[in-house]
Amino acid sequence: MTDARIYLSPPDVSGVERKLLLEAFDSNWVAPVGPDLDAFEAQVADLVGVRHAVALSSGTAALHLALVAAGVRRGDTVLVPSFTFAATANAVMYLGARPVFLDSTAESWNVDPGLVAEELRDRAARGQLPRAVVTVDMYGQCADYEPLLDACDRYGVALIEDAAEALGASYRGRPAGSFGLAGVLSFNGNKIVTTGGGGMLVTDDGRVATQTRHLATQAREPVPHYEHRSVGYNYRLSNLLAAVGRGQVGRLPDLVAARGETARYYRAALGDLPGLTFMPVAEYGTPNWWLTCLLVDADEFGADRDRILEHLATLNIEARPTWKPMHLQPVFRDCVMRGGEVSADLFRRGLCLPSGSALTDDDRQRVVDAVHAVIR
The missing domain is CATH 3.90.1150.10 (Aspartate Aminotransferase, domain 1)
Structure with missing residues (x-):
């Protein structure tokens, strides 16, 4: 008889998540809006130590909208670690921008801060600064943020933290996801906290949070009829999945x-x-x-x-x-x-x-x- 399969990183859900999910179902909040969604966002914002959190349909959606918030447009460049999952670079391509890939360090497997600083210095000298730098907290370990933030601040370039793999980790006592203009979390089925699919943008910047929430709901204007002044996306997380997330974050x-x-x-x-x-x-x-x-x-x-x-x-x-x-x-x-x-x-x-x-x-x-x- 074959031994039961051992999976790489399967979901780990309990009766807590089941109870919250059924309560959300019975409440009839079966939509990308509802009390569990609001509570989940508040719970994660408190955990990460930021003012705002916007729950989205995936970590990739959060990356996409974080780049939009950073002002990335067609023809721009964005510095990205080469050693990462494809979503980090794909989100750059969604906007018609081009990733510039940088190597990692053997000491942490994260992006090399020295290379980031050199690339910013060289591009500043040519008048070709990137629009943003995306970091990745690799396999649940934070990148080295002190030199990374110093370099980005020196040249006025936005830093976006891809913390999709790192919820619950910390850097010098500060939670993963709290660095730069915005942090990105993933609740994919293989992540340490899962909603079966989903993600979140976390930020201290109220403008970024407001813009993200607006664009994630098809950029609908606050009027009685359907009014759209910009292109939006259907990126909001379901209230049902948020209920599962509440139980997961508690554990x-x-x-x-x-x-x-x-x-x-x-x-x-x-x-x-x-x-x-x-x-x-x-x-x-x-x-x-x-x-x-x-x-x-x-x-x-x-x-x-x-x-x-x-x-x-x-x-x-x-x-x-x-x-x-x-x-x-x-x-x-x-x-x-x-x-x-x-x-x-x-x-x-x-x-x-x-x-x-x-x-x-x-x-x-x-x-x-x-x-x-x-x-x-």
Whole structure:
């Protein structure tokens, strides 16, 4: 008999979310408006430590509208980490702008602040400053925001924080999502907090929040008839999904703790194996441990990353490579790239292990035994 499948990062929902969802359903607020939506926004704004939150249909929608708020238009450039999920760069393309990709640091796997500063300095000298800089909090660990904000402030360029993977993490005691003009959160099914789909824009800027809410509801003007003075989008989150989100956010400390326990389990059981190196934990912050990732040195370990993936798959265990950098993606082959060696290496050797918050010790040990078996 085949062992039950172990997924990479499945949803972890409880009776709390079920109760809130059924209460919302019974109230007949089955629409992208309602008391649970308002409460969810207030709950997340308080958690992140910002004044405003706008719940949207996806993290990508939040990125799109954050870029709109930053004034990104057709023909502009936007600095973007290469080592990220495609949504970060896709949102730039939605507006007819062009991403300029920057490499990561081996110390945190996040965008290199030195490269951001150099690129801004060089473009300022040519009179070609980008309209915005997008950072990404990789695998639940914040980027290094002090030098990033210093560089952006020096040249008057907006910073947008893609914290889609990082709710519950912090940088020098400040919550992920609270940096720059706006932060972006994702509640996709694989995230640490999920509504089954959805996202949120969080900001201290009332103008940004008002504009985002307006554009996300088809840019309808506040008059009795349907009046539209600009193009809008159907981007609001359902009240039903917001009810699920309320329950998830209430459980966030436990969800983070469970993923942290999995990370410690893997590090204790696999950290001494030759050729395996876990993603570094930066001294400046606390991650939310969304995914536990490592690098594989094939010569030292005795097998490469893909061999481990193949073996785990035969045992009904889902694992994945780390993100393929954007500058290596065919769709972005014509975009400018600064550096690239670090992010290419992170992809070539990177492995994400099952990290869900509902993993049992038996599940974790199955993963550990499977990795050991590759070299045996």
